[in-house]
Amino acid sequence: VTTAATGKRLKTVEDLPGPSFTKTLHWLLFKGYADKSHLLQDVQKQLYGPLWRSRFGHYDLVNVASAELISQVIRQEGRYPVRAPLPHWKEYRDLRNQAYGLHVETGSNWHRLRSALNPKMLKLQEVRPYAAVIQEVVDDLLQRVEELRRRSPDCTVPDMAGELYKFGFEGISSILFETRLGCLQEEVPTETLKFISAVNDMLLLSNTVALFPRWTRRFLPHWDRFVKAWDDISTVARGLIERRISQLDSRSLSDGLYLTYLLCNNTLSREEVFTSVTELLLGGVDTTSNTLSWALYHLARDPRAQQRLWEEVRSVCAEERPSLQDLTQMPYLKAVIKETLRLYPVVPGNARYVTENDVVLGEYWFPKETLFHLCHYSVCHSPDEFPDPESFVPERWLRSLPGLRPHHPYSYIPFGVGVRACVGKRVAEMEMYFALARLMQRYQVLPEEGAPAIEPKTRTLMIPGSAVNLRFLPRA
Numbered sequence: 391v392t393t394a395a396t397g398k399r400l401k402t403v404e405d406l407p408g409p410s411f412t413k414t415l416h417w418l419l420f421k422g423y424a425d426k427s428h429l430l431q432d433v434q435k436q437l438y439g440p441l442w443r444s445r446f447g448h449y450d451l452v453n454v455a456s457a458e459l460i461s462q463v464i465r466q467e468g469r470y471p472v473r474a475p476l477p478h479w480k481e482y483r484d485l486r487n488q489a490y491g492l493h494v495e496t497g498s499n500w501h502r503l504r505s506a507l508n509p510k511m512l513k514l515q516e517v518r519p520y521a522a523v524i525q526e527v528v529d530d531l532l533q534r535v536e537e538l539r540r541r542s543p544d545c546t547v548p549d550m551a552g553e554l555y556k557f558g559f560e561g562i563s564s565i566l567f568e569t570r571l572g573c574l575q576e577e578v579p580t581e582t583l584k585f586i587s588a589v590n591d592m593l594l595l596s597n598t599v600a601l602f603p604r605w606t607r608r609f610l611p612h613w614d615r616f617v618k619a620w621d622d623i624s625t626v627a628r629g630l631i632e633r634r635i636s637q638l639d640s641r642s643l644s645d646g647l648y649l650t651y652l653l654c655n656n657t658l659s660r661e662e663v664f665t666s667v668t669e670l671l672l673g674g675v676d677t678t679s680n681t682l683s684w685a686l687y688h689l690a691r692d693p694r695a696q697q698r699l700w701e702e703v704r705s706v707c708a709e710e711r712p713s714l715q716d717l718t719q720m721p722y723l724k725a726v727i728k729e730t731l732r733l734y735p736v737v738p739g740n741a742r743y744v745t746e747n748d749v750v751l752g753e754y755w756f757p758k759e760t761l762f763h764l765c766h767y768s769v770c771h772s773p774d775e776f777p778d779p780e781s782f783v784p785e786r787w788l789r790s791l792p793g794l795r796p797h798h799p800y801s802y803i804p805f806g807v808g809v810r811a812c813v814g815k816r817v818a819e820m821e822m823y824f825a826l827a828r829l830m831q832r833y834q835v836l837p838e839e840g841a842p843a844i845e846p847k848t849r850t851l852m853i854p855g856s857a858v859n860l861r862f863l864p865r866a
């Protein structure tokens with residue numbers, strides 16, 4: 391293949407540099423990158439440049455680690471972009487004869503699902519009614535924090551990450567299932583506990599199951615546990631959805647949120663609603679909660695930033711609950727969340743499996759069905775895009791920082807861009823803004839006495855619970 395402009399031969403995947411299988415294994419097993427593979431992106435970029443190939447097990451990837459090249463992949467992703475295929479999720483759906491959801495479905499069928507799921511999730515006007523429900527869940531969070539801090543002599547809430555995980559779970563379920571699960575109660579209902587732990591297990595096991603070949607299932611327990619976790623998720627989710635269905639005749643439809651809309655507008659089958667709602671839930675739990683945990687971790691260690699945020703919230707809504715309109719007047723609140731997502735992107739390396747067309751990146755040509763690994767972590771930690779990249783500086787999003795220069799638009803895309811981007815962005819932002827604003831209104835947050843800060847190069851992206859044993863001192 392040659393370029394149209396110069397007629398020069400384009401290079402192919404065979405010309406790309408990259409590590410051998412044993413070298414990758416060495417990094418993962420002996421250099422400590424197994425739980426910090428996001429940091430490996432930079433190590434490899436230093437060695438091979440912004441485009442390299444890695445082969446690992448049955449994966450054969452083209453890694454892309456510059457904002458410009460990432461933008462070129464996304465521009466050529468086609469009408470129905472695919473992330474990495476999830477054959478083990480598909481296998482489970484087939485095993486139990488269930489419909490496919492957003493994570494498994496591809497092509498025009500995926501698009502049909504997205505077209506049905508998008509309107510009440512992504513349109514600003516349509517998500518407004520969720521604010522009241524989220525505020526109630528934030529009430530529960532504040533009550534829980536208050537109870538826990540009162541039990542401690544120095545106002546410490548141990549493992550705030552665990553509390554925020556339950557907040558994330560309750561928040562998204564209250565919209566998707568239109569029911570409260572009681573995650574933040576002192577006595578969490580048994581069914582809810584089962585749901586939380588099944589979701590946790592399934593997400594934890596998913597990567598392991600994908601990594602090991604099928605024949606290992608005869609003696610490794612992961613596949614059976616993965617199926618069991620999915621079965622538990624399915625049982626609880628189905629129960630919640632069926633309860634709503636049985637109420638549809640007797641209750642007014644106008645009090646419905648997301649589920650009622652999906653059940654009544656008939657664009658998806660009941661089975662598709664069941665899978666889709668469950669998969670939306672999976673996308674919406676630890677994503678928001680981990681971001682909130684890291685935001686609190688930094689605010690607790692940065693009194694200046696915390697003071698600025700507190701003053702902003704206080705000046706807009708004093709002690710009142712902030713409204714959606716109030717949020718539009720809180721640029722620093724949004725900057726804090728943006729900076730947290732830059733430092734700890736929820737998806738540090740996304741994927742695109744381009745099936746519809748060949749892809750040209752700079753002087754390289756790749757055939758259809760190439761799997762691209764987009765190294766977002768490396769790019770949003772690049773000093774060329776974000777000076778002093780390891781520091782928490784919300785001000786860099788306010789355009790008022792002296793010497794600030796614009797970054798490439800594709801160097802920071804925490805929710806993705808284009809038709810396959812995150813479907814829960816608006817709900818996630820609403821949850822994070824309301825929770826953080828109201829925690830700030832009520833408390834000054836400090837680290838536990840003597841707790842060390844975590845060095846950037848030793849950070850896992852999932853915050854360790856011990857890093858957010860935080861002290862909550864009431865504001866006067």
Ligand code: HEM
Pocket residue numbers: 473492493504562669670671673674675677678681731736737740803804805806807810811812813814815817818
């Ligand atoms: C801080 C919060 C969140 C972040 C940073 C985030 C980020 C992302 C990213 C980067 C993707 C991949 C986009 C792509 O491939 O281009 C994604 C996909 C997705 N997210 Fe989120 N997400 C968040 C919260 C949520 C919430 C609350 C929900 C639930 C409503 C959700 C549901 C999903 C789903 C279902 C997908 C797959 C969409 C598809 O494949 O069509 N996410 N998210």
